[in-house]
Amino acid sequence: MALCxxxxxxxxxxxxxTTAVNLAAYLAQKKRVLLVDTDPQGNATxxxxxxxxxxxxxxxxxxxxxxxxxxxRVATAVPNLDLIPGTINLAGTEMELMSRPxxxxxxxxxxxxxxxxxxxxLIDSPPxxxxxxxNTLTAAHQVLIPLQCEYYALEGISQLLEIVERVRQRLxxxxxxxxxxxxxxxxxxxxxxxxxxxxxxxxxxxVSPTVVxxxxxxxxxxxxxxxxxxxxxRSKGAQAYEQIAKxxxxxxxxx
Amino acid sequence: MALCxxxxxxxxxxxxxTTAVNLAAYLAQKKRVLLVDTDPQGNATxxxxxxxxxxxxxxxxxxxxxxxxxxxRVATAVPNLDLIPGTINLAGTEMELMSRPxxxxxxxxxxxxxxxxxxxxLIDSPPxxxxxxxNTLTAAHQVLIPLQCEYYALEGISQLLEIVERVRQRLxxxxxxxxxxxxxxxxxxxxxxxxxxxxxxxxxxxVSPTVVxxxxxxxxxxxxxxxxxxxxxRSKGAQAYEQIAKxxxxxxxxx
Ligand SMILES: Nc1ncnc2c1ncn2[C@@H]1O[C@H](COP(=O)(O)OP(=O)(O)OP(=O)(O)O)[C@@H](O)[C@H]1O
Ligand SMILES: Nc1ncnc2c1ncn2[C@@H]1O[C@H](COP(=O)(O)OP(=O)(O)OP(=O)(O)O)[C@@H](O)[C@H]1O
Ligand SMILES: [Mg+2]
Ligand SMILES: [Mg+2]
Numbered sequence: 444m445a446l447c448x449x450x451x452x453x454x455x456x457x458x459x460x461t462t463a464v465n466l467a468a469y470l471a472q473k474k475r476v477l478l479v480d481t482d483p484q485g486n487a488t489x490x491x492x493x494x495x496x497x498x499x500x501x502x503x504x505x506x507x508x509x510x511x512x513x514x515x516r517v518a519t520a521v522p523n524l525d526l527i528p529g530t531i532n533l534a535g536t537e538m539e540l541m542s543r544p545x546x547x548x549x550x551x552x553x554x555x556x557x558x559x560x561x562x563x564x565l566i567d568s569p570p571x572x573x574x575x576x577x578n579t580l581t582a583a584h585q586v587l588i589p590l591q592c593e594y595y596a597l598e599g600i601s602q603l604l605e606i607v608e609r610v611r612q613r614l615x616x617x618x619x620x621x622x623x624x625x626x627x628x629x630x631x632x633x634x635x636x637x638x639x640x641x642x643x644x645x646x647x648x649x650v651s652p653t654v655v656x657x658x659x660x661x662x663x664x665x666x667x668x669x670x671x672x673x674x675x676x677r678s679k680g681a682q683a684y685e686q687i688a689k690x691x692x693x694x695x696x697x698x
Numbered sequence: 699m700a701l702c703x704x705x706x707x708x709x710x711x712x713x714x715x716t717t718a719v720n721l722a723a724y725l726a727q728k729k730r731v732l733l734v735d736t737d738p739q740g741n742a743t744x745x746x747x748x749x750x751x752x753x754x755x756x757x758x759x760x761x762x763x764x765x766x767x768x769x770x771r772v773a774t775a776v777p778n779l780d781l782i783p784g785t786i787n788l789a790g791t792e793m794e795l796m797s798r799p800x801x802x803x804x805x806x807x808x809x810x811x812x813x814x815x816x817x818x819x820l821i822d823s824p825p826x827x828x829x830x831x832x833n834t835l836t837a838a839h840q841v842l843i844p845l846q847c848e849y850y851a852l853e854g855i856s857q858l859l860e861i862v863e864r865v866r867q868r869l870x871x872x873x874x875x876x877x878x879x880x881x882x883x884x885x886x887x888x889x890x891x892x893x894x895x896x897x898x899x900x901x902x903x904x905v906s907p908t909v910v911x912x913x914x915x916x917x918x919x920x921x922x923x924x925x926x927x928x929x930x931x932r933s934k935g936a937q938a939y940e941q942i943a944k945x946x947x948x949x950x951x952x953x
Contacts, residue, residue: 453739455825456711460850483827484708484857486850531857534827538796570710570825572738572789594921595715595741602739602786632914634921659887666849666889 445477446695447554447564448621449583451607454599455570457591458626461661462684463567464490466587468670469688471524474562477516479554480529481506481579482569488528491519492668495530503532505553506578507539512557521670529567537574546574547614551582572606580610585621592625592638600645620646621694624687625654651690655683700732701950702809702819703876704838706862709854710825712846713881716916717939718822719745721842723925724943726779729817732771735784736761736805736834737824743783746774747923750785758787760808761833762794767812776925784822792829801829802869806837827861835865840876847880847893855900875901876949879942880909906945910938 450463464487467478480487481502485495495501500515505527516525540546554564565587566579580586586607590596611618623646629635643650655661658680664671671681705718719742722733735742736757740750750756755770760782771780795801809819820842821834835841841862845851866873878901884890898905910916913935919926926936 454710456709456846484850484854486853489853490850537792537828541793541796573792591711593917595739595745595917598741598744599739632917634914634918659889662848662850662887663889 445554445558445561445564447566447583448585448587449566449568449579450587450589451568451576451580451603452588452590452596452599453570453572453576453603454591454596457596458589458655459570460486460490460567462587462589462624462626462655463487463565465661465671465681465684466688466691467524467565468521468672469685470563470691471521472672473692475523475560477512477525477527477557477561477564479527479550479564479566481533481550481575482529482567483531483533484569485529485531486665487567488526488530489668490665491521491524491526491670493517493519493526493528495528498528498530501528501530501532503530503536506536506549506575512553521673525561533569533575540574547577547581550578551615554582572602576606577610577614580607580618581614583615584617585619587621588623589626590623590642591627592635592642594634594638597638597641620649622687622691623650625650627657628654629657651687653683653686653690655680655687700809700813700816700819702821702838703840703842704821704823704834705842705844706823706831706834706858707843707845707851707854708825708827708831708858709846709851712851713844713910714825715741715745715822717842717844717879717881717910718742718820720916720926720936720939721943721946722779722820723776723927724940725818725946726776727927728947730778730815732767732780732782732812732816732819734782734805734809734819734821736788736830737784737822738786738788739824740784740786741920742822743781743785744923745920746776746779746781746925748772748774748781748783750783753783753785756783756785756787758785758791761791761804767808776928780816788824788830795829802832802836805833809837827857832861832865832869835862835873836869838870839872840874842876843878844881845878845897846882847890847897849889849893852893852896875904877942877946878905880905882912883909884912906942908938908941908945910935910942
């Protein structure tokens with residue numbers, strides 16, 4: 444029975460892909476993991492060193508053409524980490540699925556078929572709250588919210604929580620907020636400190652005690668097609684994601 | 699005859715809103731400017747200190763319900779700067795416009811009506827390449843591309859140029875690339891230097907010689923609802939945007 448996390452935040456550039464790729468890589472050191480890239484930018488795909496031009500299938504063929512996950516997935520250079528690639532084809536997905544019956548459940552149903560083959564599934568979402576993101580939230584047990592401690596990022600939280608609540612009421616009653624992960628954190632600025640306080644008072648224990656610092660090694664790793672666990676496991680960024688992966692594992696064991 | 703720029707990049711968090719709001723504010727010191735917020739997050743709206751909950755109209759009512767720009771716009775605290783607010787209603791726009799004839803020209807036609815009332819129009823786009831962004835590109839004379847010097851941001855450039863080319867061929871033959879603006883620049887990292895070289899070799903003179911440095915004052919200003927020209931005009935971030943506004947003005951005068 445795979446546990447599934449959707450990594451969601453409609454605010455752009457807050458570390459969704461960086462969080463999805465690096466948590467997937469650390470969790471794969473212990474368990475069997477599937478990473479799903481539902482963003483037309485395909486950043487999680489190149490972040491894992493997979494060439495999206497040669498992909499046989501992708502999240503688009505799974506969502507729109509009903510290709511099986513087993514046929515669309517590829518192995519990555521990281522043992523125990525498989526990937527369903529994301530490609531530009533995804534840009535047309537929302538229009539193509541609009542009139543489909545049960546269009547919000549398509550990803551959930553596709554992933555259910557491989558439920559016994561993975562321990563964890565992580566889904567990277569695009570920076571929007573459209574039908575693709577609704578599909579990722581409907582497929583997930585929990586939502587992981589990467590949050591940059593800046594004003595614009597904080598502004599969008601209420602919209603995000605509204606969508607999560609709507610999905611919970613109408614599509615996925617089991618959906619819960621797993622963790623809020625503070626990313627790109629620069630503790631030297633007052634703004635970051637202030638926003639962090641606000642986030643903690645808003646989310647309480649859901650906020651991971653581990654903050655991911657701004658760390659250039661995290662932004663260098665994708666240019667080598669490697670997660671941070673491979674590129675520079677001793678970096679501050681790596682240590683933070685390794686720690687968060689441990690938190691997720693211990694949360695799971697406790698349940 | 700208003701000159702219209704669309705601020706576009708599907709990569710999230712690269713400084714689209716920060717660029718649109720602050721260039722609009724500096725241009726408004728000399729000319730009459732309209733800023734259009736087409737992002738459901740509504741960051742450009744709050745960045746100008748406008749409360750989107752009290753807005754009479756917004757980009758959604760203009761695009762989907764045919765409200766006139768004159769009725770939807772609001773004055774901002776900055777003289778000579780008007781705004782068409784962005785609200786969460788925009789999230790449903792692409793679905794609602796899908797079956798409309800000439801759906802890509804709706805924004806262009808709406809703005810044409812106020813063409814004589816402004817010297818400049820800037821449009822902030824959401825982080826995607828869907829129908830809203832196609833509308834902003836179809837309405838514009840030039841596209842401004844804020845670009846963060848990071849690997850994932852560079853990866854998306856070819857997709858962006860493909861869409862710009864497609865809009866130019868089929869919808870807006872006059873569309874040109876105005877400027878590429880390097881944002882959130884941290885010159886201390888090798889990555890930023892390398893990416894900057896690649897961008898300059900790719901875009902040549904289209905790259906603004908003025909680089910916008912990472913500057914915390916730029917991210918603080920929105921929490922006060924002020925452009926940087928008001929919040930901290932002596933900051934490095936303000937000086938960069940003021941300089942880029944001057945470049946845009948001199949480009950216009952040369953034509
Ligand atoms: N902790 C960090 N330290 C330094 N750089 C980071 C960190 N986290 C992410 N980055 C970099 O910041 C940029 C934004 O991160 P990322 O692309 O993961 O965000 P995203 O939310 O997935 O963006 P989008 O909304 O476009 O999907 C990327 O260039 C990434 O390499
Ligand atoms: N030069 C800068 N220095 C410091 N912070 C900046 C700078 N430019 C933008 N920011 C901050 O970085 C974040 C991302 O910028 P912004 O929201 O303008 O990007 P965007 O491309 O509009 O994002 P989205 O894709 O979500 O629309 C914001 O919190 C903003 O305040
Ligand atoms: Mg991403
Ligand atoms: Mg924006």
